[in-house]
Amino acid sequence: MVEISGKEVIVARGVKKTYYDNGVPVEAVRGIDLTITTGEFTAIVGPSGSGKTTFLNCISGLDDVTEGKIWLGGKLLTCMSGRELSDFRRDRIGFIFQAYNLIPVLTIEENVEYVMLLQGVPARKRHRRVNAILEELGLGGYANRLPTQLSGGQRQRVAIARAIVSNPAIILADEPTANLDSQTGAELLDLMRNLNEKKGMTFVFSTHDAMIMQRARRLVVLKDGLVAGDEIRS
Amino acid sequence: MLFKFAFRNVFRQKRRTLLTILTMFGGFTLAALAIGLADGTYAYVINMFTRNQLGHIQIHRESYLDRPSLYKTVDHYKTIGEAVGRISGVEAWAPRLYSAGLVSLEDKSSTARIIGIDPVRENTATRFDKKIVEGRSLSGPAAHEVVIGRGLAKVLKARVADEVVVVSQAADGSIANDIYNIVGIAAAGDDMSDRTAFYLHLDDARELLVLEERVHEIIVIINNIDYVYKITGDIREKLADSALTVQPWQEFARSFYQAMQVDLQANLIMLLIINLIVAVGVLNTVLMTVLERTREYGVLKAMGTRPLMIFRLVVVEVAVMIVISLIIGFILSLIINYLLATTGIPMPFKFSYGGVEFTRWYSEVNARSLYIPGITVAVVALLVSIFPATRAARIAPADAMRTN
Numbered sequence: 001m002v003e004i005s006g007k008e009v010i011v012a013r014g015v016k017k018t019y020y021d022n023g024v025p026v027e028a029v030r031g032i033d034l035t036i037t038t039g040e041f042t043a044i045v046g047p048s049g050s051g052k053t054t055f056l057n058c059i060s061g062l063d064d065v066t067e068g069k070i071w072l073g074g075k076l077l078t079c080m081s082g083r084e085l086s087d088f089r090r091d092r093i094g095f096i097f098q099a100y101n102l103i104p105v106l107t108i109e110e111n112v113e114y115v116m117l118l119q120g121v122p123a124r125k126r127h128r129r130v131n132a133i134l135e136e137l138g139l140g141g142y143a144n145r146l147p148t149q150l151s152g153g154q155r156q157r158v159a160i161a162r163a164i165v166s167n168p169a170i171i172l173a174d175e176p177t178a179n180l181d182s183q184t185g186a187e188l189l190d191l192m193r194n195l196n197e198k199k200g201m202t203f204v205f206s207t208h209d210a211m212i213m214q215r216a217r218r219l220v221v222l223k224d225g226l227v228a229g230d231e232i233r234s
Numbered sequence: 235m236l237f238k239f240a241f242r243n244v245f246r247q248k249r250r251t252l253l254t255i256l257t258m259f260g261g262f263t264l265a266a267l268a269i270g271l272a273d274g275t276y277a278y279v280i281n282m283f284t285r286n287q288l289g290h291i292q293i294h295r296e297s298y299l300d301r302p303s304l305y306k307t308v309d310h311y312k313t314i315g316e317a318v319g320r321i322s323g324v325e326a327w328a329p330r331l332y333s334a335g336l337v338s339l340e341d342k343s344s345t346a347r348i349i350g351i352d353p354v355r356e357n358t359a360t361r362f363d364k365k366i367v368e369g370r371s372l373s374g375p376a377a378h379e380v381v382i383g384r385g386l387a388k389v390l391k392a393r394v395a396d397e398v399v400v401v402s403q404a405a406d407g408s409i410a411n412d413i414y415n416i417v418g419i420a421a422a423g424d425d426m427s428d429r430t431a432f433y434l435h436l437d438d439a440r441e442l443l444v445l446e447e448r449v450h451e452i453i454v455i456i457n458n459i460d461y462v463y464k465i466t467g468d469i470r471e472k473l474a475d476s477a478l479t480v481q482p483w484q485e486f487a488r489s490f491y492q493a494m495q496v497d498l499q500a501n502l503i504m505l506l507i508i509n510l511i512v513a514v515g516v517l518n519t520v521l522m523t524v525l526e527r528t529r530e531y532g533v534l535k536a537m538g539t540r541p542l543m544i545f546r547l548v549v550v551e552v553a554v555m556i557v558i559s560l561i562i563g564f565i566l567s568l569i570i571n572y573l574l575a576t577t578g579i580p581m582p583f584k585f586s587y588g589g590v591e592f593t594r595w596y597s598e599v600n601a602r603s604l605y606i607p608g609i610t611v612a613v614v615a616l617l618v619s620i621f622p623a624t625r626a627a628r629i630a631p632a633d634a635m636r637t638n
Binding site for chain 2: 057060062063082083086087088089090091095097101103104105106110114115117118162
């Protein structure tokens with residue numbers, strides 16, 4: 001029996017994930033127990049193939065688990081229907097991807113407001129919120145541009161704006177700095193750290209970027225699909 | 235947002251979109267032309283048969299058409315004709331009298347179909363005077379004149395102003411015979427009829443056959459052929475005579491009508507083939523699009539987009555292309571059909587259909603030629619988009635985002 005308090009955002013117990021690569025079973029996650037609490041700035045690190053991205057996909061409900069249980073915001077993910085999971089991701093999780101994954105035909109403003117649109121937020125409120133976030137992230141003058149008209153760093157800022165715009169319980173970032181130069185990467189990390197400190201937003205990264213490891217306040221090390229280390233820093 | 239998103243997506247791959255739109259509007263235009271040309275040709279043939287020869291509605295004595303006889307007559311034809319002429323939608327009527335006879339000119343003779351007509355009424359109803367290719371039409375009052383068919387003139391080696399002798403059987407059982415002056419030679423457009431046609435003034439024919447106030451047929455011409463069944467009903471009601479049969483052209487020219495219906499079925503097969511081409515074209519493009527945007531659909535799902543919305547997004551994209559295709563197809567089909575309706579297409583060879591010779595294809599501008607292709611192309615394109623749309627909606631986000 002797992003007891004979940006209000007402060008725990010993610011609780012993973014005995015999570016296993018096996019997928020098949022050309023018919024060959026691959027045990028990507030082999031039994032992870034992990035708890036993430038509100039306001040954490042956690043990096044899940046490990047070499048390629050250690051199961052970082054797979055675990056991130058499992059805790060966000062993007063992928064099914066083979067075994068084990070995951071609670072996100074007190075709700076058991078494995079019991080949710082497809083529609084419930086969609087709504088849950090929409091309302092409770094923000095995603096930042098390595099390749100930005102902005103919708104190329106939507107403007108920056110439309111990309112950022114997309115989730116709020118799905119939530120049915122009224123246009124005026126949406127517009128106000130999106131403009132405030134874009135200003136805050138230094139993208140004030142780019143609202144009507146298309147993603148292709150921005151640099152990589154600017155695109156990732158838009159991705160961050162999109163992830164935080166609806167105040168989700170947790171922001172999951174998969175290798176967010178991998179496609180950026182070190183200076184831009186550092187700037188964005190400072191930005192996210194700032195959001196974490198000032199607004200108490202919870203960030204979980206999967207990375208092998210040393211810069212993120214330095215700035216993270218908790219470092220979870222994965223090796224061969226298992227937690228090999230868990231260090232909380234001051 | 236969904237519409238905006240879909241609309242912009244449509245123009246992401248301009249070349250592919252153009253190809254899909256070309257497939258759809260090409261299919262639409264082809265189908266519209268096929269229907270327009272078929273309808274135009276049928277309208278032309280129907281017009282040739284009804285307006286110029288048979289009339290839209292015919293009145294006979296019961297069973298006359300099944301077993302024609304000199305004695306199965308419509309009595310008091312003037313009273314009946316005048317009553318019919320007062321019915322709304324009736325443009326003209328004309329009485330006719332038929333018999334067979336032997337026609338001779340010097341040492342030449344041939345069988346003939348004696349057709350007694352009222353030249354004034356016949357000119358109004360079936361433009362009889364326009365069929366005269368040599369000489370003139372019959373005079374208003376009876377004057378022992380005859381107009382013979384071109385084929386018959388050839389057999390008899392007859393010319394205008396020659397005198398011909400006709401022998402037949404009269405209604406009183408006597409031998410009917412008389413001499414008539416050829417005043418004209420007619421070509422009705424039907425070689426078979428022209429080979430035997432022997433047109434007499436109705437009064438001369440009645441005198442020859444001793445038929446007094448009786449005729450065998452009253453043909454009725456109406457203003458709008460689309461109301462033929464309604465006006466037939468009105469005439470039946472007005473006459474209220476069980477001894478008379480009142481039939482629309484679809485009934486008295488049943489075999490001709492059925493042949494046209496068979497042709498229409500063949501047209502449906504063509505429409506099916508066109509739609510199959512549209513279906514394959516659209517399916518191919520939309521599947522390619524879904525495959526190409528797998529990652530994007532994965533991202534949308536990761537952000538909380540429900541599968542139904544992704545399904546709708548793909549279908550709306552196809553719908554946007556359908557609307558564009560239909561607008562272009564509608565305008566283009568209208569222009570081409572109009573041009574073909576006015577100028578026609580010359581046929582590489584002449585052909586006969588029901589005795590009428592055709593040299594050009596004519597199209598027709600009508601609602602049918604636009605709404606049938608419009609609906610079928612739209613329905614087919616939307617139906618084939620269901621499969622790729624379902625596929626897009628079912629994409630597993632984690633798998634989708636692993637694709638490049």
